[in-house]
Amino acid sequence: MEKVIYLVNHGESEGFAAQDSLTAEGILHAYQLAQFLERYPIEHIISSPLMRARQTAIEIADKLGIHAEEDSRLAERQLNSQVFDDWLLKVEDTFLDLNRSYEDGETSNDAMQRACDLIYELPDNSHTVLVTHSLLLILIMRCFNERIGFEEWQAIKHPDVYEMRVTEAGTIVTHLCEHE
Template identity: 50%
Template structure:
């Protein structure tokens, strides 16, 4: 069958801080995600340690009788340690130049490398859900399809789900969330 990974962007949250919780709508979305994965074979769930990601993964894990593995390599990318007035422009530029790095931040290539490492460590016979964040998710998808960039990041929803499947050395990426 090959490797199957469902890459999930967390549900609607109260903010961007690591401790930001899901909104009431985000909690409803997380329950909807659990229903979405109801008939899908899942054997492993790996999540960013951020509260909003773990809270997104929890209903899926409970419905499948699985534990959530936390992995700091799935934490959202820090663009800069400074508040940037034109952060959206800087984010766009970081997709255009994957080596661009702002003060106290992480370049796109650095973030892609750490996230891709998590994906490579997944066994091919264990369908897995990975719950992460929009920027990092887009960068991870870019590892398989160079067309993923700033505009694709802007088009993501909270939540969002992409299926990455690898069979015989061929990788396919498909958006499967229509919520």
């Protein structure tokens, strides 16, 4: 049993709201990601429902000739409903305490659970692209390796791609590419 998952962080976007689109540079990123992923035996593409991720997934799907599905479990982790001046410290705190949440926010554990439930549902011996957002992408990897956390999140780029091979013997995560 092996599942190969390509975790894709969307390209550069206009902002962080659900309806925010990719910038012109982000659209180019999505095109470049599609060209890069063309060399892999991808069978499925599943995207966050947020606009910037959907746009990235559609570009990849069009290039590969595969239909892109949406799944709300890939939406970015909701830290809170307000803007914090010290939001970076708040994010770090949620990696130190996976059960910490802020007003109207989601714990890291809750976000990990919903995203990893999706991964467990993927068919054995499949190759799937999951297009999501930086915080959730890192939390997905953390489901399989508890050493992954805040520092890795700070290093992620827009766009970025990681390959995650999930087997009965364990999980191997490989950083494939990032936009420079």
